[in-house]
Amino acid sequence: MTAHGSVWLTGTDRPSYAALDVDLDVDLAVVGGGLVGLTTALLAQREGFRTVVLEAGRIASGTTGYTTGKVTSQHTLIYAELVARHGEQAAAHYAAANVAGMELLARLAEEAQIDADLTSAPSYAYTLDPRRGSELEKEAAAARQLGLAATVSDRPDSTDLPFDVAAAVRFDDQFHLDPVRYLDGLAHELTRIGGIILEHTRATSVEERRDHTVAVSTSAGTVRADQVVVATLLPINLIGGYFARTRPSRSYGLAARLRTPAPASMTISIDSPTRSTRPWLAAGPGGIIVVGNGHETGAVEDTMALYQDLEDWTRSTFDVEAVDYRWSAQDFVTTDKIPYVGRAPGHQQVQVATGFNKWGLSNGAAAAIMLTDLIADRPNEWLDVFRASRIGDAKSVASLLKDNLQVGKEFVGGHLGKHRRRAAGDLQPGQGGIVELDGDTVGAYRDEKGDLHTVTPTCSHLGCPLHWNSAERSWDCNCHGSRFDVEGAILNSPATRSIARDQD
Ligand SMILES: Cc1cc2nc3c(=O)[nH]c(=O)nc-3n(C[C@H](O)[C@H](O)[C@H](O)COP(=O)(O)OP(=O)(O)OC[C@H]3O[C@@H](n4cnc5c(N)ncnc54)[C@H](O)[C@@H]3O)c2cc1C
Ligand code: FES
Known part of the structure; x- marks a missing residue:
């Protein structure tokens, strides 16, 4: 029987933290x-900034x-494109930032004695298509030009996968980890040195004030800080306009036990659909994690078919x-393959990190280094490449325009009722969809006991x-990726308000 839920979130003895119940003043x-949040908080607290982390759910619930938990500077195919689009220096900064991010992850695990199964392994990006071998050669050459030790091979047995490949690029000395044990360790270390963690505390707005503080509002009180x-x-709500500069994309994962030893390396196909693998150490030598089948959030209803395809x-x-x-x-x-990190446009004291592709x-650990430098008012040579206010090159702008046109069509098409509607009574147990109920159009899900759970089927973001x-029994927004459960509670930002029908 396959359990539906992350392989990393199965521990029952995880630490928990109280919710906010009084107003707070912090640095x-x-x-x-x-x-990103916990790494930045730990680095800043270590530098003497009194830091609080506000988490809507529990630590690591995002x-x-x-995640697959691969910590690598091999990002499928990226370096040849970065050099071509942004120039060698920008590409070199991207590579250096990611190598530094990897080193930071490993160093923090060692310093804070976090047992997160950090395990060194080579990483391969491969193709089965002989016509794509030259792309891998270019990628390896670009990576080497930027100082990354990449090798390329066209031998069928280039990887330790149980099938022949046409070519593969190999990065040595990468690693994988258990991300939840890692975050729990960071959280423990943060509180040990005086930082505060508040769980079940959702921020509903972030506002810079005239008195040069920033107010973070939550339903339980306000946190005032010098920087946020x-x-x-x-980013939540409209902060920085990142909802219009990125696209939400989902992927599917499974953890399986094999009768034979699993490949010890980390692998990813450059062909479509993506197939990404890594060992699942907790399950012994045959443990493997497989991830793939990405698509835009809200674009597929029969998501169970994607799990089945991955399993097949x-x-x-x-x-x-x-x-x-x-x-x-x-x-x-992001359209130019680089995350946005730094000061949010229109803000002086609000920093963001998003669009990790x-x-x-x-990239997230690298972002934490950059954000801590900003907080401490230090220069950082990578920040210009990751600049949170950039619009991008002509190709990025064209792609942004196309994406936003599509969002406009989605908005209009959805409200003109192109989506299928049926009578609530037609929903079988386990089914959900847009239905007519007492003259209203509602989102409804009938649970296994036959009870109907209804929501307002309009995203509370925009x-x-x-x-x-x-498969997830959720309501997903194709415009900017907010998601809600069958009671209307938020599963994913940028929304900060529920879609429960009593919120109308
Ligand atoms: C299937 C999949 C596999 C991946 N595999 C890899 C991989 O192998 N290697 C790799 O490098 N990257 C991988 N990535 C990407 C990587 O996992 C993410 O980019 C990274 O984890 C993002 O970290 P984060 O801290 O920005 O976001 P999150 O981990 O999502 O943290 C954001 C947190 O903010 C909280 N939150 C949201 N709204 C509010 C609010 N209003 N108030 C308070 N808290 C709020 C959420 O609850 C969440 O805990 C993968 C991504 C996917 C989807
Ligand atoms: S996430 Fe923006 S409208 Fe839904």
Whole structure:
């Protein structure tokens, strides 16, 4: 029987933290208890800034708790494109920032004695298509030009996968980890040195005030800080306009036990659909994690078919004894492949980090270094490349315009009722969808007991129509990636308000 949920979030003895119950004054408020938020908070607290982390759910309940957990500067194919689009120096800064991010992750684990199964492994990006071998050669050459030790091979047995490849690029000395044990360790270390963590505390707004403080409002009180870092995967509400500069993209994962030893390396295909693998150490020598099948949030209703497809590939590739876990999660993609890190446009004391393109462990730790430098008012040579206020090159602008046109169509199309509606009575147990109920159009889900759970099927961020996601039993917004559960509670930002029907 496959459990639906992240393989990393199965521990029962995880530490928990109280919620905010009084107003607070601090030097730094960090919104979001994922990799970026906790790493930044720890670095800043170590430098003497009195820091509080406000987390809407529990530590690691965001994408970091659902990641593949590869810590690598090999980001599928990126370096040849970065050199071509942004120039060699910018590409070199991206590479150096990510190598520094990896080193920081490893150093913090060692200093704080975090047992997160950090394990060194080579990372491969491969293709099965002989016509794409030259892309891998260019990638390896660009990576080497930037100081990364990449090698390329066209031997069929270039990787330790149980099938022949046409070519593969190999990065040595990368590593993988258990991201939740890592974050729990960072959280423990942060509180040990005096930082504060508040769970179940959702920020609803971030506002710079005339008295040069920033007020972070929550339903339980206000935190006033000299500076704020918004590390909520995508900044909440309208901050910085990042909702219009990124696209939300989901991926699917499973953790399986094989009857034979799993490949010890980390691998990712450059072909479509993506197949990413790494060892799952807790399950012994046959443990493997497989991730892939990415698509834009809210664009697929029958998401169960994507789990099935991933499982079919895994079973046809390896000798699978059992698939123990399956889960999905999302990240935000930028048009120029570089995350946004730094001061949010229109703000003096609010910093952001977003758009990690599904490579947010090394990039996220690098972001924490850059944000801490900003907080401490130190220069940082990478910041210009990751600049949070950039618009991008002509190709990025064209792509942004296309994306936003699509969002406009989604908004109008959804409200003109192109989405399928049926009578509430037609929903079978376990089914959800847009239905007519007492003259209203509502989002409804009928649970296994036959009870109907209804929501307002309009996103509380900017009003786009919501789509039913059958495997996650959630309401997903294709415009900017907000997601809600069947009661209307927020699962993913940028929204900060529920869509429960009594909120109308
Ligand atoms: C399936 C998948 C696999 C991936 N695999 C890899 C990989 O192998 N290697 C890699 O480098 N990257 C990978 N990534 C990307 C990487 O996991 C993410 O980029 C990274 O974890 C993002 O960290 P974060 O701290 O920015 O966000 P998160 O971990 O999402 O943390 C944000 C936190 O903010 C909280 N929050 C949201 N709104 C509010 C609010 N209003 N108030 C308070 N708190 C709030 C959330 O609850 C959450 O805990 C993967 C991504 C996906 C989707
Ligand atoms: S996330 Fe922006 S409208 Fe839904």
